[in-house]
Amino acid sequence: MFEVSVTAIVIDALVAACLVASLVKSREKTKQALLIAFNATKRMGPSVLAIIAVIGIIVGFIPPEWIASAIGGDKGIVGILIAAFLGAVLFIPAIIAFPLAKSLLAMGAGVTAMAAFITTLTMIGFVFLPLEIKELGKKFAILRNGLSFIVAIIIALLMGLILA
Amino acid sequence: MNPLLKKVKDMTANEQTPQAPARPPLRKRIRWDWAFLAVAASAAVTMSLVWPENGARTARASWEYFKELVFVLPAVMVMMGLFAVWVDRSLVVKYLGRESGFKGLVLAIVLGTLPTGPLYIAFPLALMLLKKGARVANVMVFLSAWACIKLPLELMEMQFLGWKFTLTRLALTIALVIPMGLVAEFLYHKWEEHAGYSELAREP
Structure with missing residues (x-):
C-alpha cells in the first residue's frame, strides 16, 4: 500500500536522524537504547508474526460478501451490535473495509451500523488481544477493549441521530 | 539421554529461581506466544494448501503486513529505546x-x-x-x-x-x-x- 510505505520512509528517516544525534551525544546510552529496542522486538516477535498469519487467514478466507450479508441483515439494535461485534473480532484492511461500508450504505444499510462497524474495526483488535495482555496486563487490555466497544456503540448511535 | 534434550532441560532448569525450586504449573511453563504462532502459522499454511485460491489472498495479505512490520517495527522500537534512555x-x-x-x-x-x-x-x-x-x-x-x-x-x-x-x-x-x-x-x-x-x- 502506497501510504504505508511513505509513512515507513518518514519514520525510518526520522529514527535514523535521532539515532545519529544520540550516537554523537553518547555512545554508551545509544548502546543501551538499542539493547532495549532489541529486547522489545524479540519479546514481541512471535506474537506479531502470529497476528500477521491470523490477518492473512481472515483476509483470505472470510469473503467481504459474508460480512456484508451479516451486517446488512438486521436494521435494528441487533444489526448495530452485530456490526460492532464483527468490527471488533475481524481484522479487515482499510482498503477493503471502506469500500465495503460504502456499498453497504448504497444497499440501504443504516448509518448507525456502519459507524459502529468502522469504529470498532479501528479501535478494537481482537487479533491483538493476546499481545496487548502480554504487554500491558489483563486489566488494562480488558478495560480498554471493553470500554472501546461501549464508546463505539455510543458514537454509532449519536451518528445515527446526527446524520439520519 | 539425548544431548539436545538434556541441553534444553538444563536451560529451563537455569531459568528457575532458587527461591522457587518447585516446578511451575504447566500454564506458566508454556510459551504462549510461540504456541499462538505455531497454531496460527500452521493453520494459515494448511488452509492455503487445501484452498489455494483463498490461500493466494492469505499470502498476499500476510506479505503486505509483514513488509509493514519489517519497515516500521524496528524503527519504532529504536525510537522507544532512545526515549527510554534520553x-x-x-x-x-x-x-x-x-x-x-x-x-x-x-x-x-x-x-x-x-x-x-x-x-x-x-x-x-x-x-x-x-x-x-x-x-x-x-x-x-x-x-x-x-x-x-x-x-x-x-x-x-x-x-x-x-x-x-x-x-x-x-x-x-x-x-x-x-x-x-x-x-x-x-x-x-x-x-x-x-x-x-x-x-x-x-x-x-
Missing part, C-alpha cells in the same frame, strides 16, 4: 502524569495521532509511558488515538464515505476518547485495589 522520568510525569490534567490528555491525543503504523506497535510504547510515570487515562487515550485517528485513514474514509460521515465520526471519537480514558483509569485503579496488587511495577 527522556527523563520527571518530564513524562510532568506532561503525562497525574498532575498533567487536561493538557496531558490533549498531548496524549497528539502523540497518538503521529503517523506510526499498526496498533500492536503502540503496546510496548504504552508500557514504557506507564513505567515512566504517565497516568493510565493518558495512556488509554494515547492508544485510542493511535488506533483510530490517522490522517491517511481519514482521507481514505472521506473518499469512500464522504466528509460528513468522516468528520462527524472523527469529532465524536475525539470527544469521547477522553471521558473513556478517565473512566478506564478509575476502573483500573479500583480493580487494582480490589485485586490487592499492581500489574505495572513502576520503574524506580
